[in-house]
Amino acid sequence: MSERLKPILSHRLFWPLAVLAVMVVANTIYRPGFLAVEVNNGHLYGTPIDILRLSAPLILVGLGMTLVIATGGIDLSVGSICAISGAIACLHISEASDQNSLVTVFTALAMALGAALVLGAWNGVLVSVIGIQPIIATLILMVAGRGLAQLVTEGQIITINSGPYRAIGLGHFLTLPLAIFIALGAALLVAALTRRTALGMIIESVGGNREASRLAGIRSSRMVFLVYVVSAACAAVAGFMMTANVSSADGNNAGLWVELDAILAVVIGGTSLAGGRFYLSGTIVGALIIQTLTTTVYAMNISPQTALLFKAVVVIAVCLIQAPAFRAKFGRRGRGTPPPAAPAQPRQKEEVTA
Amino acid sequence: MTTSSLTTGPSWARLPRRHVPVLVTLALLLVMYSIGVSQYRAFSNVQVIFNIFIDYGFLLVVAVGMTFVILTGGIDLSVGSVVAMTAMVSAWLLQSGLPALLVLVIALLIGPALGFLMGCAIHFFDIQPFIVTLAGMFFARGMCTFISSSSIPITDGFWTTMAQHRIGDPRGNFVSIGVLITLAVVLVAAYVLAYTRLGRNVYAIGGNPQSALLMGLPVARTRIAVYTISGLCSAIGGILLSFYTLSGAPLIAVGMELDVIAAVVIGGTVLTGGSGYVFGTVLGVLVLGVIQALITFDGSLNSWWTKIVIGGLLFAFILFQRLIGIRYK
Amino acid sequence: MTDSRPVLTMTGISKSFPGVRALHNVDFRLYPGEVHALMGENGAGKSTLIKVLTGVYGIDEGTITLGDEQVAFSGPMQASAAGVSTVYQEVNLCPNLSVAENIFIGREPRRLGAVRWGEVRRQARQLLTRLDLDIDVTAPVASYSLAVQQMVAIARAIDVQARVLILDEPTSSLDAGEVAQLFRVMRQLRDEGIAILFVTHFLDQVYGIADRITVLRNGTLVGEYPTAELPQLALVEKMIGKELDVLERIEEQPRRELAAVEGGTPFVAVSELGRKGAVAPFTLNIHAGEVVGLAGLLGSGRTEAARLFFGADRADRGEVAVNGTPTSLRSPIQAIEQGIGFCSENRRAEGIIPDLTVRENMILAMQAARGWLRPIPRRRQDELVEQYIKALSIRPANPDLPVRNLSGGNQQKVLLARWLITEPRLLILDEPTRGIDIGAKAEIQKLVVQLSDGGMAVLFISAELEEVLRLSHKVVVMRDREMVAQLDNDDTVDADRVMQTIASGSQREEANQ
Structure with missing residues (x-):
C-alpha cells in the first residue's frame, strides 16, 4: 500500500462504503440484473431504486438518532413513536368521509406529528430536566409506546384507502419515488442546520462533556431536549412512510425494531455511541448497507427472519473493522511508526506530551 | 482531632439506602396483591401466586442472568432470541430422534457458548455491549428460522413428564418442576453474588471498572463470565419454556428482553451497574406477573394495558431512584 | 534515617517511547523506614519511573533490585504481591462497596469458596485501627470523604505486607486537615519500616515529611539529596533548571496597590449573595483592573462562592449589580453576556x-x-x-x-x-495553576498581572497562599463556607496572617502546625 492510499484508507467513510460496494458487486455477480434500472410509465424501476426507497424511513430515523447519540444519549423509543404516529394518522383518515381529501391527510399528518413532538418532549424532559439515563428514559416509552399505539388502534389493524397518504410511501416525483426526496430533503435540512450553523459543534460539545459545555455558556439541557424532539419528529415522518407503504397501521408491528436498525446505521457510519463527533453521511451509508442487505436476502429467497443471521455477521464485521482495539490487534503490523503506546491508563492524570 | 469527624452522618441514616429500592418494590407488590385480593375473591387463592411462578419461571431465570450483566453495567439484548433458539434447537433435535439427555446437554451449551463469544467481543475489542448483544440477538433469532420456519412440537417422554408433573398439596395447589428449577437457579445466583469472589467482582466492576482493574481484579474473566452466565440462564429459560409450551417456535419470546430488563429495573437494580440484588429481580418479575394477573382477572382491560402499566411503573421506579439519590453515573 | 541497605535499587533505567526518551540512565534508591520524595516537573519522568517500577511498562535498559532479588514485574498486581503497592491520586476504590470489602476484595478470607464476611470485617477494623481510623467498615466507601477513602486505599495497599508504598500525588485533593492526618499515617508506616515513595507538587509538603528527595528533569536524574541539605529555592532550581528566572521575575513584583484600582463603581458588586448548603451570604465588590484573591482551605466555600458569581449555581438569596445595574446571574450564559468568564478548577470534568x-x-x-x-x-x-x-x-x-x-x-x-x-471584564480563575508544572505556572501568573494591568478584573482562587499574595490587590479569606475577612494586600499582610485568619476559631487549626 502506497503512502498515497493512506488518507483514503483511514477516511472514516472508507470501510462502510467498501462494505456497501462489496455487497453491490456480490449481488451483481449473483444476479446480473441487480443494477438494472428501467423506465416504466414515466417512473424508474429497479432494485437500486427499491433499496433507496425502502431505506428512506431508516435514513429518517437514523438522522434523528445520530443527533441523539452525538449528545451521548440514545433513543430506544423511535419504533414506538413510528407506530403511534402512523396509527394516529391512519385513524384520523379512516374516520374521515373523504379519505382522498388533502385537507384530511394534512390534518392527520399534523395531528400525528404533534403527538410525536409531545412524546419527544417527554423523552427530552426525562433526560435533560430530570436527568435520567437516556437508555432507561427512552426504554419507558419503548415499552409503553407499543401499548399506546395499540390503544389508538384498539388492537386492530386500521386499513385506509387514501391516495395522497399512499403517495408518501409509494408516490413518484421526477421519475423517482417521493420517499427518496423526503429522506434526502430531511438529510439536507439536518445537515444544513448542524453544519452551516454552529449547532453541530455545540451538539458535539455537549456530547463530549455536558457540564463543561454548560459552563462555557451553552444551554446544554436545552440542546439535549431538542435532539429528542427532533428524533421523535424524524420517527413520525418515518412512521408515515411505513404505514403509507402498506396503507394500514398495525400498532404492534409498525416500526418494530427500527430503533435497533437505526442505532446500527449510526454506529456503522462511524459515530461513537459514547457521544461527541457525529457523521450524518456515515449514517446514511449505514442505512443503505442495512437495506441492501435486507433486499439481497429477500432476492435470494431467504426468509426475513433468517436474514437476521446475515445482519448479525455484517454488524459484527463492520464493528470489528472499526473497533480500534481490533485494528490494533490484527491491523497492519510493523509498518511505519505506531502511535506512542497509550496503554489503558485508567488513572486520568495529565498526559505528558513530551 | 478526632478521626470520626471525617465520617458523614450517623450510620443508621446511611445503611438502609441500598435496600430502599427493593423494599419499595416489595411494598408495591404487597399493595397490588392486596388490591387483587380485595377486588377478586379467587385472587386470594395461593395458586394465583404459584401460577405466576409457573407462567413466569422462565422469565425469572433469564432475569437472574440479566441481573449479573446489568450489575457490571452492561446489557444483554440477546436473551429473548437465545431463549427461543434453545427451545427451537431442543425441539428440532428431539424430533430428529436424539436421546433427551443429550439434547438437554447440547441445548444448555449453545446459550453459554454464544454468551462467551459476545463477552469476548465486548471485552477484547471494546465494542459496546449494546451492539454486540444486538448482533447476538439477530444471530440467535436468525438461527431459529434457519432451523425451521414453523413451530416444532415436542412429544418426547421426558419433556412431557416435566411439563405435566405436578408437585402439590392435598388441597390441589401445585407447582411444576420448572418452578423448582427456577427457585434453584435463584438461590444459586443469590449465593454466587453474595458469597463468591466472582459475585463480588461483578459488583466491583459495576462500581468502577477502572478501579477494579487497578485493584487487580480479573476484570476480563468476570466480564466474559457474566455474559456466559446470562447465556446459560437464557438457555435454562429456553428449556423451561419448551417444558411449558412443549414446542419450539421461531417467533416465541420476541421482545422478551424488554420485559426482562423492566423486571430487573423494577426490582431495584441500577442500570449503570454496581447496585442490586437477585431478590429484587424476583420481586420485579412477581410485579409483572401480578399486573398481568390483575388485568386478566379484570377481564375488561385489553392486553396492551399491560405494556402501558409496565412503562408507567418503570417511570415511577426510575423517578423514585432519582429522588432517593441513587446516582446514575 | 536508617543506615541499612536499600530495600529498592533501580540502576541505569532507560525507557523510550516512539519519538520520546522518557527516562535516560536514571538511578534511584529507597531505604526501609524513609519517606522519599520524587520531584520534577510534568514530563520529568516521575510517572514513567513509577510505571516502570510497578511493571506497567517494561524497561529498555537497567535493573531493578528489590531486597536481594532482581525483579521485573509484569504489572501492578505482581508488584503488589511482591510488596510494592501503589496508591494513586484519584482514589481507585469501588464506591458502591463497603470499606471492608474494598480493603479485601480479590483476597477475601474464604471457607470452601465462600467469603467469610465476619472475618473480612474483623480484619478490616483491625487494619484501620492500625491507621488510627475508627469508621464503620460496613458503610459504602462513597459515603466517606476523599481523605478517608485515601486511607482505605492505603490500608488496602499495606495489607499485602508492603515493603514499598508508592503514594502518587495523594494530597492534591485533600485539605490541610486531611493532609495532616495522612502525614501522621505516613510517619507511622515509616516507623514500622515501610519505605514510602511520595510524589507531590506541593513543596511545603515535601519539607513537611520527606527524609530525602530525588529530583528528575527531562527524564534524567538531577540528584538525590537529604531534605535538610536542600533549601527550597535550590530544589526549585534543580527541578526547572534555567526557567527559574521567569518565576523570580514574578517574585520580585512589588506589592500590588489596592488604592490604584479601587474607587468608582465596582464592576461587580454582590451583597448578601448566598446559597444554602454551599456558601453563607457574603458581600464583595470587584473593580476593573483589580485582582481579588480568594484564599481558604479546600471545602471552605471558595469554589462555591466563585460559582455563584458565574451563575454556575443559582444563588438563593442576595443581590448582584454589574456596573451599578442590578441584575441576576442565573446561568453561565447570562454571566458571559455580562462579561464574566469562569475557568473551573476541575479541568477534566x-x-x-x-x-x-x-x-x-x-x-x-x-x-x-x-x-x-x-x-x-x-x-x-x-x-x-x-x-x-x-x-x-x-x-x-x-x-x-x-x-x-x-x-x-x-x-x-x-x-x-x-x-x-x-x-471578559471579570475573569474567575479557580486553581488555574494546580497540577501543572512550574514553568506553565509562572506564565499563567505573569498573564494574570498583565490582564489586570490592562483593566480586567480577576477573581483568583488558589490553595497556595504565596501565589495569592503575590498577585492580589485584595485577599478574601473563606472558612467553613463563610467569608471571614477581606484584607487589603499591604505590608501588614503576609502568609502567616492569612493562615491565622483561616485557622482562628477553626477546628482544623492543628493542620497548620
Missing part, C-alpha cells in the same frame, strides 16, 4: 471537551455567546486561535489537534484562551 479540537475548544464560549445561528466565520476563528496559541505559547501549536492530546498545562492554557477570546 468542567473544562475541556476532549474530543473537540484545540480550535473548537477555544472558540466554544464565544460561539455560545453568539448563539448557534451565528457561527464564527472560519477566518475570524483562525485569527483568534493563532493569536492565542502564540500569546500563551500553547504546544503543540496545531489548532486541529484534539485537545485531549495536549498536556495538562497546555489544556489549561487552551481554557484560558477560551475565556480570553470572549474578552
Whole structure:
C-alpha cells in the first residue's frame, strides 16, 4: 500500500462504503440484473431504486438518532413513536368521509406529528430536566409506546384507502419515488442546520462533556431536549412512510425494531455511541448497507427472519473493522511508526506530551 | 482531632439506602396483591401466586442472568432470541430422534457458548455491549428460522413428564418442576453474588471498572463470565419454556428482553451497574406477573394495558431512584 | 534515617517511547523506614519511573533490585504481591462497596469458596485501627470523604505486607486537615519500616515529611539529596533548571496597590449573595483592573462562592449589580453576556471537551455567546486561535489537534484562551495553576498581572497562599463556607496572617502546625 492510499484508507467513510460496494458487486455477480434500472410509465424501476426507497424511513430515523447519540444519549423509543404516529394518522383518515381529501391527510399528518413532538418532549424532559439515563428514559416509552399505539388502534389493524397518504410511501416525483426526496430533503435540512450553523459543534460539545459545555455558556439541557424532539419528529415522518407503504397501521408491528436498525446505521457510519463527533453521511451509508442487505436476502429467497443471521455477521464485521482495539490487534503490523503506546491508563492524570 | 469527624452522618441514616429500592418494590407488590385480593375473591387463592411462578419461571431465570450483566453495567439484548433458539434447537433435535439427555446437554451449551463469544467481543475489542448483544440477538433469532420456519412440537417422554408433573398439596395447589428449577437457579445466583469472589467482582466492576482493574481484579474473566452466565440462564429459560409450551417456535419470546430488563429495573437494580440484588429481580418479575394477573382477572382491560402499566411503573421506579439519590453515573 | 541497605535499587533505567526518551540512565534508591520524595516537573519522568517500577511498562535498559532479588514485574498486581503497592491520586476504590470489602476484595478470607464476611470485617477494623481510623467498615466507601477513602486505599495497599508504598500525588485533593492526618499515617508506616515513595507538587509538603528527595528533569536524574541539605529555592532550581528566572521575575513584583484600582463603581458588586448548603451570604465588590484573591482551605466555600458569581449555581438569596445595574446571574450564559468568564478548577470534568479540537475548544464560549445561528466565520476563528496559541505559547501549536492530546498545562492554557477570546471584564480563575508544572505556572501568573494591568478584573482562587499574595490587590479569606475577612494586600499582610485568619476559631487549626 502506497503512502498515497493512506488518507483514503483511514477516511472514516472508507470501510462502510467498501462494505456497501462489496455487497453491490456480490449481488451483481449473483444476479446480473441487480443494477438494472428501467423506465416504466414515466417512473424508474429497479432494485437500486427499491433499496433507496425502502431505506428512506431508516435514513429518517437514523438522522434523528445520530443527533441523539452525538449528545451521548440514545433513543430506544423511535419504533414506538413510528407506530403511534402512523396509527394516529391512519385513524384520523379512516374516520374521515373523504379519505382522498388533502385537507384530511394534512390534518392527520399534523395531528400525528404533534403527538410525536409531545412524546419527544417527554423523552427530552426525562433526560435533560430530570436527568435520567437516556437508555432507561427512552426504554419507558419503548415499552409503553407499543401499548399506546395499540390503544389508538384498539388492537386492530386500521386499513385506509387514501391516495395522497399512499403517495408518501409509494408516490413518484421526477421519475423517482417521493420517499427518496423526503429522506434526502430531511438529510439536507439536518445537515444544513448542524453544519452551516454552529449547532453541530455545540451538539458535539455537549456530547463530549455536558457540564463543561454548560459552563462555557451553552444551554446544554436545552440542546439535549431538542435532539429528542427532533428524533421523535424524524420517527413520525418515518412512521408515515411505513404505514403509507402498506396503507394500514398495525400498532404492534409498525416500526418494530427500527430503533435497533437505526442505532446500527449510526454506529456503522462511524459515530461513537459514547457521544461527541457525529457523521450524518456515515449514517446514511449505514442505512443503505442495512437495506441492501435486507433486499439481497429477500432476492435470494431467504426468509426475513433468517436474514437476521446475515445482519448479525455484517454488524459484527463492520464493528470489528472499526473497533480500534481490533485494528490494533490484527491491523497492519510493523509498518511505519505506531502511535506512542497509550496503554489503558485508567488513572486520568495529565498526559505528558513530551 | 478526632478521626470520626471525617465520617458523614450517623450510620443508621446511611445503611438502609441500598435496600430502599427493593423494599419499595416489595411494598408495591404487597399493595397490588392486596388490591387483587380485595377486588377478586379467587385472587386470594395461593395458586394465583404459584401460577405466576409457573407462567413466569422462565422469565425469572433469564432475569437472574440479566441481573449479573446489568450489575457490571452492561446489557444483554440477546436473551429473548437465545431463549427461543434453545427451545427451537431442543425441539428440532428431539424430533430428529436424539436421546433427551443429550439434547438437554447440547441445548444448555449453545446459550453459554454464544454468551462467551459476545463477552469476548465486548471485552477484547471494546465494542459496546449494546451492539454486540444486538448482533447476538439477530444471530440467535436468525438461527431459529434457519432451523425451521414453523413451530416444532415436542412429544418426547421426558419433556412431557416435566411439563405435566405436578408437585402439590392435598388441597390441589401445585407447582411444576420448572418452578423448582427456577427457585434453584435463584438461590444459586443469590449465593454466587453474595458469597463468591466472582459475585463480588461483578459488583466491583459495576462500581468502577477502572478501579477494579487497578485493584487487580480479573476484570476480563468476570466480564466474559457474566455474559456466559446470562447465556446459560437464557438457555435454562429456553428449556423451561419448551417444558411449558412443549414446542419450539421461531417467533416465541420476541421482545422478551424488554420485559426482562423492566423486571430487573423494577426490582431495584441500577442500570449503570454496581447496585442490586437477585431478590429484587424476583420481586420485579412477581410485579409483572401480578399486573398481568390483575388485568386478566379484570377481564375488561385489553392486553396492551399491560405494556402501558409496565412503562408507567418503570417511570415511577426510575423517578423514585432519582429522588432517593441513587446516582446514575 | 536508617543506615541499612536499600530495600529498592533501580540502576541505569532507560525507557523510550516512539519519538520520546522518557527516562535516560536514571538511578534511584529507597531505604526501609524513609519517606522519599520524587520531584520534577510534568514530563520529568516521575510517572514513567513509577510505571516502570510497578511493571506497567517494561524497561529498555537497567535493573531493578528489590531486597536481594532482581525483579521485573509484569504489572501492578505482581508488584503488589511482591510488596510494592501503589496508591494513586484519584482514589481507585469501588464506591458502591463497603470499606471492608474494598480493603479485601480479590483476597477475601474464604471457607470452601465462600467469603467469610465476619472475618473480612474483623480484619478490616483491625487494619484501620492500625491507621488510627475508627469508621464503620460496613458503610459504602462513597459515603466517606476523599481523605478517608485515601486511607482505605492505603490500608488496602499495606495489607499485602508492603515493603514499598508508592503514594502518587495523594494530597492534591485533600485539605490541610486531611493532609495532616495522612502525614501522621505516613510517619507511622515509616516507623514500622515501610519505605514510602511520595510524589507531590506541593513543596511545603515535601519539607513537611520527606527524609530525602530525588529530583528528575527531562527524564534524567538531577540528584538525590537529604531534605535538610536542600533549601527550597535550590530544589526549585534543580527541578526547572534555567526557567527559574521567569518565576523570580514574578517574585520580585512589588506589592500590588489596592488604592490604584479601587474607587468608582465596582464592576461587580454582590451583597448578601448566598446559597444554602454551599456558601453563607457574603458581600464583595470587584473593580476593573483589580485582582481579588480568594484564599481558604479546600471545602471552605471558595469554589462555591466563585460559582455563584458565574451563575454556575443559582444563588438563593442576595443581590448582584454589574456596573451599578442590578441584575441576576442565573446561568453561565447570562454571566458571559455580562462579561464574566469562569475557568473551573476541575479541568477534566468542567473544562475541556476532549474530543473537540484545540480550535473548537477555544472558540466554544464565544460561539455560545453568539448563539448557534451565528457561527464564527472560519477566518475570524483562525485569527483568534493563532493569536492565542502564540500569546500563551500553547504546544503543540496545531489548532486541529484534539485537545485531549495536549498536556495538562497546555489544556489549561487552551481554557484560558477560551475565556480570553470572549474578552471578559471579570475573569474567575479557580486553581488555574494546580497540577501543572512550574514553568506553565509562572506564565499563567505573569498573564494574570498583565490582564489586570490592562483593566480586567480577576477573581483568583488558589490553595497556595504565596501565589495569592503575590498577585492580589485584595485577599478574601473563606472558612467553613463563610467569608471571614477581606484584607487589603499591604505590608501588614503576609502568609502567616492569612493562615491565622483561616485557622482562628477553626477546628482544623492543628493542620497548620
